Amino acid sequence: MLCMKCGANADKGYTTDVTDLGNCLVIVRNVPCYKCAECNEVIYTADVVKKLENIVQQAKKLMQEIAIIDYEKAA
Numbered sequence: 001m002l003c004m005k006c007g008a009n010a011d012k013g014y015t016t017d018v019t020d021l022g023n024c025l026v027i028v029r030n031v032p033c034y035k036c037a038e039c040n041e042v043i044y045t046a047d048v049v050k051k052l053e054n055i056v057q058q059a060k061k062l063m064q065e066i067a068i069i070d071y072e073k074a075a
C-alpha cells in the first residue's frame with residue numbers, strides 16, 4: 001500500500017482512531033491500518049472505514065462523554 005499523501009511505502013499496523021462528536025469523544029483502539037513510514041499518514045481500507053462508522057454510531061447511542069472501544073471486540 002502506498003501513502004496517498006507522499007507516495008512512500010505504508011506498512012501494515014495498528015492505530016487508535018479518535019472521533020470527536022462534540023459532546024462525545026469516541027476512541028477506538030487496535031484499528032488495523034497502513035501507516036506511512038515517511039509522513040505518518042494513516043490509511044484505512046474501505047472495510048475498516050465502514051466498521052469504524054458503525055462503532056461510532058453505536059457509541060453515539062450510549063450517550064457517554066468518552067467511549068473507549070476495542071476494534072477487535074466491536075461487533
Ligand SMILES: [Zn+2]
Pocket residue numbers: 003004005006007008036037038039040041
Ligand atoms: Zn506519506
